[in-house]
Amino acid sequence: MGKLECNIDGNLVDTKYSQPMPWMGLYAAVASLAFLISMTADVIQGIRYRKFWFPCKFSSLNATSLTLLAVAIKLSVDLNTSMPSRQDQLAKLSNTVFICTVMSNSMPSLGTMQNKEMFTNILALGILVITVIVNICIQLATGVIYVFWKEHAFILFNMLVLLLLLSFSALTVPNTKQYLELKYNKKHLLALKEGLNQTGKPVVDKLREDLMKYWMMAHTGSPQFVVGRSVTCTASGAFCLLSLATLAQAMLRSQLMPWSFKFCSGESDYKWSTTLVLATQTIAVVVGTIGPACRWFMAINFSYPNRGNQTGRKGFKVENYWIQSLVEMKESPLTFIRVRNKQCRKLVHDAKDLFLNLCIGAQIGLVLMSKWIRLISTLFVSWILYCCHCYQGLKKKFIFKSDADIESVSGSQPCIKLDLSRFVLDLEGEDALVEMMKKYNWGPTDYWFRKAEKRGPKYLITLLKNSTDGFKGVVEFDSNQVPSLETEEPPNCWALPVVTLTCIAAALPNINPTLVEELLCSVNEGLTYIRLLENNLDTREELLNIRRVAEGLWVRVELYRKWLDVDLHKLSLQGKTQQETLQKLSDNAKNKLLEFHKNHTPQCLKHGPSKWPIKILAANSMYRITQTLLLKRQGENAQMGNKLFETVAVMISDILGACLTNMQRFISVKCLNSAIEEREDSVRHAVDILGKAQKILKLQENVSFPDLDPCQMASIEEWRLFYMQMPLPSESETASSSSSDLHLIIDSN
Known part of the structure; x- marks a missing residue:
């Protein structure tokens, strides 16, 4: 029980109520810092893996991020704490801009969610955003926010539009996933058919070509990338940039034009923590805008080659997948409502149809608005794109050293350029995407392959060169002549x-x-x-x-x-x-x-x-x-x-070599047996493994394997059973295979 403190008149002493307020501000700053770290991690990972549309891995929309967001915007929802100074009022504004940035930055994460999870997260975000909008309006009316009211009004409008864009974009995710999965299966069969026709090609080259095809399918069919390149995500990037610009101009005007503002004197109850919140959230807004801005620019770049057609009827057509979910809900009966009265049932169904018609109209309006924003953005930055294209043309014209010459100097193999346009998984209205992917997106697999090639296992390669033909050490390390101490031996x-x-x-x-x-x-x-x-x-x-x-x-x-x-x-x-x-x-x-x-x-x-x-x-x-x-x-x-060490080393080499004969099957399985949300990372991992293991695969090209099916090849027990049913080589043959030429030493100098 706390100590009851009353004054001489019997009234409660409330002077201590404001003492913990700076620590509450610090709490909000720490939550904002967590967002800053997560968004920075996504930016770094996007640059590292050359995903310049910046998918959301760490800053996705989930229960944890929504809880942190509710803590970080403490200043926005505080209705009655006085905020007199310049940094106090700017902190209020940075809170609302911060919400817009988080919403826009996390939009691609809708593609990774299941339907129930997505509905829960959007509903929770909607409640939070509506609460903030209502609280900001109250503060504008009561005078807690007495400057930057135009900026607040504009940011609140952006916030509401971003919520609508997020909500209605979420409706398209389930249908697009199903459509892309069906399209992937068809493209996969095409890739398999082409792979069967590639006879006589080295294993590494064949796998490399297959991975290029699977990467193109996995990347263009990635639900995050599908959401990230959509017109609604393009629009959200534009609104995010406008929110950042609004905060920047408010901060600059208040600093460079102090005569245009009249701030009150005094200090808020949050004291020093207000400045900390403002600084943290400003940096977070700048970092968090990188992803949406790059997605916005990439979408414009996709549409730039065909921008002349964007003003036509085809450019402003609302594709079927945008409203398919709503149309299906409208056509489906309300089975969960048990009303006996016919008139009541009719009223409920009419209300449902009216509501869904409004939603369909809102969805169409949002899509058309997003397409108009993309068109205006394209016209606005077309001169920048034109300069970039001119620069690339001059670069090709005046740089005489070809890529082949560079590759010959570096000693690496030239990349295999394939026509991958037939493996692009595109949606209706994404014709420009096919050409852009055909032109640019064979590169990442080649980049990862070369990067992994430099990190190959040099010691392992040296050891594997001492393997015997057929990897007979798989059976020789454990003889049947050893007296068993067990009634039953454990599997190997x-x-x-x-x-x-x-x-x-x-x-x-x-x-x-x-x-x-x-x-x-x-x-x-x-x-x-x-x-x-x-x-x-x-x-x-x-x-x-x-x-x-x-x-x-x-x-x-x-x-x-x-x-x-x-x-x-x-x-x-x-x-x-x-x-x-x-x-x-x-x-x-x-x-x-x-x-x-x-x-x-x-x-x-x-x-x-x-x-x-x-x-x-x-x-x-x-x-x-x-x-x-x-x-x-x-x-x-x-x-x-005297050569026991060499004998043991050869046995180790044989077991490792036999196990690594499954590498080709592993790479194929890695590309196929994964969910649509994980397929892109799986293919990238497979490319990385192939780059590292290419020398291993080349070593095994001329080695004889036992006649086992792929599932048996993955089990050491099946290898041992196969060899036990065959006569083993003589001691002289074993001795010759375990010769003293064991090249394990690498120059220590």
Whole structure:
């Protein structure tokens, strides 16, 4: 209970009520700063990934952003706190401009929402905006806002228009998604048909061409990009720019023309926090306008080549997809209303039809208004576009060094220019988009490919050159002759034997530390691809725990050189012979397995070996592999016994190489098995992987694989089963494949 403070007259003392106000202003500034950070992140990501229409990933419209927005506009909805000074009145104005900026900036995020989520977010935003408009009007009437009333009136109009643009644009998203999905399926079949006809082409070139096609389909069909290039989003960008210009002129006039304003003296209850809110929100408005302004300019650039046709009837046609949802709602009966009286039902349906007719009219009006804004904007900036086109023409004319010459100097392959216009997913009225995409949008895939090519796995490539033909190490690392300590063996994944063999290699004595370090680097690069392949191509539940074992083991090996509680570096220094080291690792693993089965009843083991604890699964893998290597050494002569490190490295190379034969299928799956909202990022990721792994794919072009179907190729158990049914190569053949020419050393100088 707080202390009750009354004066001598018995009235409540209210002098302390204003003390926390600066901290409330600071709270609003922090919320504005969160928006500033999210919008800055979107701008940086858009520039980084060359998405100059700036999709909304961090500053999307959702429950979190709406809550932060309600906090950030605290000053706008404060009805009775005196705001006398210049920065106080400007802070009120910056609040309303800030709302317009957030609405316009987050408009493309409508494409990522499901129908229910979109309805909830738009409804919540509408309630918030209407509340702000009413509160600002009250403040204008009561005199809390006594300057910049024209600016406030204009911003309130912008805010209301932006809310309508957002709401009615949301109605088109479900139908456009369905239409684009159907169109994508048709284009996908066309791409597959063309891919089947490309026989005799190198795998990397074929995949690269396919990815260009899939990128064009994914990018032009991205729901965010569809919303971002729409005429309503173009109009929202124009209104956002006007809001920024309104705030800028108010700030400049109040600073440079102080005689035209009469501000009151005194200080508001928010004190110093008002200036902080004003500064934060002004910066946020500037940064947040970058995305809408670029979308506005890009849409104008799309329509610029055909701007002469925009004044015709075709240019101002309202396409069917704008009103399709409303027409369908009008034609559908109200099944949720249970009214027995016929006249009442008739009245309800008439009211519904009247309301939807008004909505259809409003939608048509908004679309036509947006097209007029685009036309006026095009005419306004046409001279800028004309100068840009002239500059590009002069650049082509006077720069004599061709792209081919530059590429020959850099040593990279020339990009493959394809006619991708047939893979553009466009809507009705977007004819200009096809030509623009045909002209420009093959570039991003080539850019990402070249960028990824520079970050290829150099250590892994060196290791994979030592793989045997057919990757026989997949079966040789675990022999059937090893006596099993279990009634049932856990299944194998690709990563666990690689990690276990690497632990053994790191523990072997009398090995050059540089060789060990480079092997660890190679395995670290290889495990990155193994994780991708396992998580996307073989998603069996019984392998999830096995993969967690491999990941947990590898972290300790990479960072601490430890296998469970065994210090591998210390073991390599203490060991006198390689056989002794193998025996120590085998005994350690065997003891853990025996102790586990001694302390656990059969009821505890009923879930199967794949559910065993991490330490036991790791110990079982170590025991079987060390026993296999010990058996192998017993059958070899002394000369071969000194090359255990090379033998282990070749086994690791074979397992990695066999797993990476699934890379081509992974890239195809990455492009196809994704939702429409995620497809663009999936294709971009596939291009990145192809750029990094192209040398791996080229190494595998002349390697023989087992005759397995694609699903079997993704499982190491299927590989082992295939080879176990075949006669293994003789010891002399194995020895020749594991020759001493193990090129792991990279010049340390």
